[in-house]
Amino acid sequence: MNSVKNPFDRHHFDYAPWEFRAHATDDERSHQRQLQQAFVGAFPGSEIGADCFISELAAVQTETLELGDRSTIAAYANLSGRLRIGCDCSINISTAVRGEITMGDGVRIGSHVSILAFNHGFEPGIEVFRQPLTEKGIQIGSDVWIGSHAVILDGVTIGDGAVIGAAAVVTKNVPAGAIVAGVPARVKGWRGGHHRERLQEFSARLHGDLDAILDRSWTGDHYLDVPGAPRTVRAHCDAVELAAMWGGVPGQLGAVEHIERLRSLQDPVTGLIAPLEAPDAALELRNSDVNYHVLCAGYALDVLGSSFAYPIAEVASMDAKAIVGFLEGRPWRENAWTAGHDVDALGTALLWNERLGAASAPGTREAGFGWLGTTADPRTGLWGGTDDDLLLPVNGFYRASRGTFAQFGVPLPYPERVIDTVLSHTEDPRYFAPGVQNACNVLDVAHPLWLARRQTSHRSEEITGIARRLLDDALAAYVPGEGFGFARDDEPGLQGTEMWASIIWFLADLLGLSDALGYEPRGVHRPEPARK
Missing domain, CATH: 2.160.10.10 (Hexapeptide repeat proteins)
Structure with missing residues (x-):
C-alpha cells in the first residue's frame, strides 16, 4: 500500500x-x-x-x-x-x-x-x-x-x-x-449447522456396503471377525446384529440355519457356551471367555425371533443371598471392568431365564438392584476404584449398568454424578485423542452419557460438545467396503463395524439426530430396555 x-x-x-x-x-x-x-x-x-x-x-x-x-x-x-x-x-x-x-x-x-x-x-x-x-x-x-x-x-x-x-x-x-x-x-x-447430512451419507454407505462386509468375513462355512482370524461365537453374532439394524438377516445362511447353529452351541446342563477356540473352558459365569456369550448369542437369537433352548443354570439356582454374594465377590476395586463384565452377564442371564420361565427365586433380581443402588458411590455414581485413571471404573460402569439398569429400564441412582465422572474421563488424551480411540472406550462413555441424560439435563451443553467431537472422529474412521476396525489402525471387521455403528447411533441421539441414520442398534447395544 x-x-x-x-x-x-x-x-x-x-x-x-x-x-x-x-x-x-x-x-x-x-x-x-x-x-x-x-x-x-x-x-x-x-x-x-x-x-x-x-x-x-x-x-x-x-x-x-x-x-x-x-x-x-x-x-x-x-x-x-x-x-x-x-x-x-x-x-x-x-x-x-x-x-x-x-x-x-x-x-x-x-x-x-x-x-x-x-x-x-x-x-x-x-x-x-x-x-x-x-x-x-x-x-x-x-x-x-x-x-x-x-x-x-x-x-x-x-x-x-x-x-x-x-x-x-x-x-x-x-x-x-x-x-x-x-x-x-x-x-x-x-457452526455449520447439524451433522444430519453426514449421518445420512454414512448410513447410506454402510447399508450399501453391508453385504460386502459380511461376505468379506464369511469363509463359505462360518464367520470370522476379520479374514484369517480364529473362528469365534461373537463373529457370528456380530453378523446377525449388523444385518438386524436394517431389519434383515445375513444372507450367507437362512434365518432357520442361523438359529440352529447358535442354539446348538449351548451346553444343555449349564446353559452356557464354551469358546470355539477353547471347548474345554470351565462353564461358569465367572469365566469372562464364557459369560459374554450369554449376551451375544442370546441377543443374536433374540433378534432372529428365537431364544436359548436352556436356562442359565447357575443363575436359575440363585436366591437373594446368592446374588448379593456374587456381586460382593466381584473385584470392584482391583478391576472394575471385570466386575462390570460379570454383572452384565448376570443381568442378561436373569432376563433370558425369566423369558424361559426359569426365573430365580422371588426377590432375587430385586436384591441385585438393591445392592447396586446402595453401593454406588454418591460422589461418582460408579462402582469400584476412583483413582486418577478412570478407564476401568467407567468401562465397568457401562457393562454393569447395561446389563441391569438399562436392560431392565430402571433409573440410575446418581445420574448427575455419572455425567460428571464420565465427562471428566473424556478429557483424558490417552483414550480420547483421535488417533488412540477404540470402540470399547468410546462406547463406554457414549452409552452412560446417553443413559444418564434420559433422567437429567445436567451439563447438556458439554455432553453435546463431546458427542459432536467423538462423532466427527468416528465418522472419519469408516473404510468404504470394509467397515470399521476396533481401533483406528486395526483391520476392519465385524466387531468393530457393529460397535462403531452402534456408537454413532448413541452419539447422534445425544445430538437429537439419530433419525437421520435410518437404523437403530439391535441386540446387545439396543437402546430400549429389553424388559420393563
Missing part, C-alpha cells in the same frame, strides 16, 4: 498485517526478513515460517516462538512464554498471548484479546503479588475465530472450528464447532 498518499496511515502494515503479502514493496519484505532472521538467531528454538509479518511495534518477549507460514502479528501485541502458532494465523492489535500456548492453523484473533496461560495465587493472608504463579497451558485448535476483547483463561482447550464471541470470558473448554459468548462463556449455537 502507498502510505505516502495518506499522512495518517504511516504504519499501515502494523495495523493491517494481513495486507503485507499482497502489497509490501521489495524493500519492506527484505527488511522484515532481516528482522525475523535476527530474532531467530537470538532465541534458539524459535522458528518463523515463510511469508510471515511481525510488527516492529509489537512486544515479542517469548522464550520460544514457533510461527507457521503466512501468520501475522500486529502492532502492540504482547507475546511472551512458549508459543506454538500454526499457519495462516493472525494476532491483531493490542492482543496479549502469554504463557504456554499452542494454536492450530487458521486461528483469527481480534484486537484487545487476552490469552493468558498462567494465574496468580490468591490464598488469604498473603499479598497476591507474593504468591506463586500457576501454569496449566492453553490449547487452541484450527479454524478458530476469537472476537475482540475476549479473555481466554489458563487451562482451557478450544476445539477446532469454534467461535468465541466478542468480550467473552472463557473459563472452561470449548467444544469443536461451538459458538460461545458471555461471561462466563456458554454455548450459544453451533
Whole structure:
C-alpha cells in the first residue's frame, strides 16, 4: 500500500498485517526478513515460517516462538512464554498471548484479546503479588475465530472450528464447532449447522456396503471377525446384529440355519457356551471367555425371533443371598471392568431365564438392584476404584449398568454424578485423542452419557460438545467396503463395524439426530430396555 498518499496511515502494515503479502514493496519484505532472521538467531528454538509479518511495534518477549507460514502479528501485541502458532494465523492489535500456548492453523484473533496461560495465587493472608504463579497451558485448535476483547483463561482447550464471541470470558473448554459468548462463556449455537447430512451419507454407505462386509468375513462355512482370524461365537453374532439394524438377516445362511447353529452351541446342563477356540473352558459365569456369550448369542437369537433352548443354570439356582454374594465377590476395586463384565452377564442371564420361565427365586433380581443402588458411590455414581485413571471404573460402569439398569429400564441412582465422572474421563488424551480411540472406550462413555441424560439435563451443553467431537472422529474412521476396525489402525471387521455403528447411533441421539441414520442398534447395544 502507498502510505505516502495518506499522512495518517504511516504504519499501515502494523495495523493491517494481513495486507503485507499482497502489497509490501521489495524493500519492506527484505527488511522484515532481516528482522525475523535476527530474532531467530537470538532465541534458539524459535522458528518463523515463510511469508510471515511481525510488527516492529509489537512486544515479542517469548522464550520460544514457533510461527507457521503466512501468520501475522500486529502492532502492540504482547507475546511472551512458549508459543506454538500454526499457519495462516493472525494476532491483531493490542492482543496479549502469554504463557504456554499452542494454536492450530487458521486461528483469527481480534484486537484487545487476552490469552493468558498462567494465574496468580490468591490464598488469604498473603499479598497476591507474593504468591506463586500457576501454569496449566492453553490449547487452541484450527479454524478458530476469537472476537475482540475476549479473555481466554489458563487451562482451557478450544476445539477446532469454534467461535468465541466478542468480550467473552472463557473459563472452561470449548467444544469443536461451538459458538460461545458471555461471561462466563456458554454455548450459544453451533457452526455449520447439524451433522444430519453426514449421518445420512454414512448410513447410506454402510447399508450399501453391508453385504460386502459380511461376505468379506464369511469363509463359505462360518464367520470370522476379520479374514484369517480364529473362528469365534461373537463373529457370528456380530453378523446377525449388523444385518438386524436394517431389519434383515445375513444372507450367507437362512434365518432357520442361523438359529440352529447358535442354539446348538449351548451346553444343555449349564446353559452356557464354551469358546470355539477353547471347548474345554470351565462353564461358569465367572469365566469372562464364557459369560459374554450369554449376551451375544442370546441377543443374536433374540433378534432372529428365537431364544436359548436352556436356562442359565447357575443363575436359575440363585436366591437373594446368592446374588448379593456374587456381586460382593466381584473385584470392584482391583478391576472394575471385570466386575462390570460379570454383572452384565448376570443381568442378561436373569432376563433370558425369566423369558424361559426359569426365573430365580422371588426377590432375587430385586436384591441385585438393591445392592447396586446402595453401593454406588454418591460422589461418582460408579462402582469400584476412583483413582486418577478412570478407564476401568467407567468401562465397568457401562457393562454393569447395561446389563441391569438399562436392560431392565430402571433409573440410575446418581445420574448427575455419572455425567460428571464420565465427562471428566473424556478429557483424558490417552483414550480420547483421535488417533488412540477404540470402540470399547468410546462406547463406554457414549452409552452412560446417553443413559444418564434420559433422567437429567445436567451439563447438556458439554455432553453435546463431546458427542459432536467423538462423532466427527468416528465418522472419519469408516473404510468404504470394509467397515470399521476396533481401533483406528486395526483391520476392519465385524466387531468393530457393529460397535462403531452402534456408537454413532448413541452419539447422534445425544445430538437429537439419530433419525437421520435410518437404523437403530439391535441386540446387545439396543437402546430400549429389553424388559420393563
